Amino acid sequence: MNKEIITYIEFIKKFEGKLNSKFKISGNIWERSGKDFPKSGKVGDYKYSFHGAGCRIENNGIICEYDIAPLNGKSIKFSLWKLANFIKIHPKLEEKEFSDLDKELSFLVQERFLSKLKIDDIETSTYQVELC
Incomplete structure (x- = not known):
């Protein structure tokens, strides 16, 4: 597993944990936004x-973008660009070339840690992982 993707997922999990705790949310937080919390x-x-x-x-100058709309049950969806920007801003991560990062993500797809989002059986360039 690569350090960057683990750091990215943990950053999101910590945020969602605080949100769930504060607002007592269950289920997909994207569906609850604007209803159960601002x-x-x-x-x-x-x-x-x-x-x-x-x-x-x-958080502390680190910016993280991700998609969460429930298209197929996978919790975190992200592009290579979103992950690369997170890595670039994060003070404990070393910036990587897009091509190197793409190879690492492709390996994680092969290992079935990640998958590619499919819409109408067409594979997109969006990666996804189930938030556990």
């Missing part, structure tokens, strides 16, 4: 903004 605001030391199919979170 679409944008602050929870703990995280600023957040739900938009379209996704969410932008910020």
Whole structure:
């Protein structure tokens, strides 16, 4: 498993844990945004903004973008660009070339840790992982 994807997922899990704890949310938080809690605001030391199919979170200058709309049950969806920007901003991660990062993500798809989002049986360039 690569350090970058684990750090990315843990960042999201910590944010969603704080959101769930504060607002007593169950289920997909994207579906609850704007209903059970504000679409944008602050929870703990995280600023957040739900938009379209996704969410932008910020903590200590680190920005994380991800998609969460429930298209097929997978919780976290992201593009190579979103992950690369997270890595670039994160002070404990070393920036990588897009091609190297793409190879690592492809390997994680082969290992079935990640999958590619399919819409109408057409594989997209969006990666996804179930949030556990």
